[in-house]
Amino acid sequence: MKPAHRTSLIFGGARSGKSAFAEQLASSFSANKKEVLYLATANADDAEMQQRIAHHRARRPIHWGTLEQSLELGATIMAHSRADNIILVDCLTVWLSNLLFSEATDFPDVGHVTPPAQFAVQRQALLDALAQAPGKIILVSNEVGMGIVPMGAVSRWFVDEAGRLNQAVAAIADNVVWVAAGLPLYFKGQPC
Numbered sequence: 173m174k175p176a177h178r179t180s181l182i183f184g185g186a187r188s189g190k191s192a193f194a195e196q197l198a199s200s201f202s203a204n205k206k207e208v209l210y211l212a213t214a215n216a217d218d219a220e221m222q223q224r225i226a227h228h229r230a231r232r233p234i235h236w237g238t239l240e241q242s243l244e245l246g247a248t249i250m251a252h253s254r255a256d257n258i259i260l261v262d263c264l265t266v267w268l269s270n271l272l273f274s275e276a277t278d279f280p281d282v283g284h285v286t287p288p289a290q291f292a293v294q295r296q297a298l299l300d301a302l303a304q305a306p307g308k309i310i311l312v313s314n315e316v317g318m319g320i321v322p323m324g325a326v327s328r329w330f331v332d333e334a335g336r337l338n339q340a341v342a343a344i345a346d347n348v349v350w351v352a353a354g355l356p357l358y359f360k361g362q363p364c
Contacts (some may be wrong), residue, residue, distance in 0.1 A: 174197070175354045177344050178274040178307075178308055178329055178346055179231065179302055179308070179309045179310075179344060179345045179347070180194075180197060180308075180309070180310045180311070180345060180346065180347040180348075180349065180361070181311050181313060181338070181341050181342050181345040181347070181349070182190050182194040182197070182310060182311065182313070182349045182351060182356075183312070183313040183315050183338055183348075183349070183350060183351070184312065184314070184315055184350055184351035184352055185314065185315055185352065186314065187351065188211060188351045188353065188354070189351050189355070190312050190313075190314075190344070190351040191228065191353030192231065192258055192314050193349070194310050194311075194312045195231065195232060195260065195303065195353045197262045198236075198258050198310055199233070199308055200206050201205070201256060201308055202236075203359045204346045205256075206256055206257055206258050207237065207256065207257040207258070207295070208233075208236040208237070208259075208260060208291065209236070209237045209239060209252055209257060209260070210232060210236050210237065210238045210239070210260050210262065211241055211245070211248060211249070211252075211259050211260065211261045212225070212228075212238060212239070212240045212241070212252070212262060213240075213242055213245065213261065213263060213264070213266045213267040213346065214240075214242070214263075214266050215240075215242065215263065215270065216300050216305055224276050226345055227301040228262070231248040234300075238251065238360075242270040242308075243263065243267075243274060243290070243294060244273060244294065244297070244298030244304075244323070245267055245294065245297070245298050246294065246300060246301035247297060247301070248298070249261070249298070249301040249302070249305050249309065250301045250304065252303055252306050253301070253305035253306055253309065254306060255306045255307055256307070257307045257308070258305060258308040258309070258310065259305075259308070259309050259310070259312075260309075260310045260312070261293070261309065261310070261311045261312065261320060262312040263311075263312040263313055263314065264312065264313035264314075264334075264337060264338070264341065264344075265312055265313055265314040265337075266317060268330065268333060268337055269295055269330065270314070271287070271288065271290065271291050271295075272287060272288065272330060272333075272350050273290050273328070274290060275288040275289070275290075279324075279325060279326035279329075280322055280325050280326075281325060282324075282325050283325055284325070285325050285326050285328075287329070287333075288351050291333070293332045295337065295340075295361075298341075299303070299340055299341070299344065302341065302344045302345075303344055304348070309343075311341060313334070313337070313338050314334065315333055315337075315350075316330070316331050316334045316340065317331050317332075318358070342359075342360065345360065345361075346361050347360060347361030347362070348360035348361065349361075
């Protein structure tokens with residue numbers, strides 16, 4: 173039988189406070205002497221992303237470990253998850269974007285988007301890892317499908333796949349928390 177509150181999905185809109193809430197949740201778990209590993213999915217490709225990463229780093233406790241993994245998220249979770257640790261993944265939609273653009277491809281403006289070959293493999297590896305990993309896992313994700321349907325096939329594909337990924341992770345998760353204006357609303361589970 174898996175331990176209570178093993179997997180938590182924290183999602184919301186941009187600048188909703190979801191990452192800060194996930195970090196608070198990880199801190200509350202780590203109060204019981206559990207090690208925290210922050211699994212970062214972003215690549216510091218430009219000055220703006222470098223600033224965002226620096227902001228996140230400055231907010232985290234210095235004793236937390238940090239590991240950067242932009243593509244092989246499932247394998248990384250399986251390699252580092254232990255019963256005595258917590259992995260905080262920030263964030264799934266950045267990871268999804270990394271997968272989408274992992275191969276040089278010209279995407280059509282309209283019509284069908286063919287994802288890179290590794291997309292289905294990496295997505296399934298993540299879902300398998302969430303079901304099997306022995307430690308606590310906290311995942312941060314964006315809700316991107318609540319606005320206007322975007323123009324362009326690749327943007328629509330991304331919104332659709334982000335929604336499907338959030339649904340699949342939510343089905344596995346013990347806790348699903350929507351964060352808006354810094355306030356958590358539990359859709360599944362209860363406060364930890």
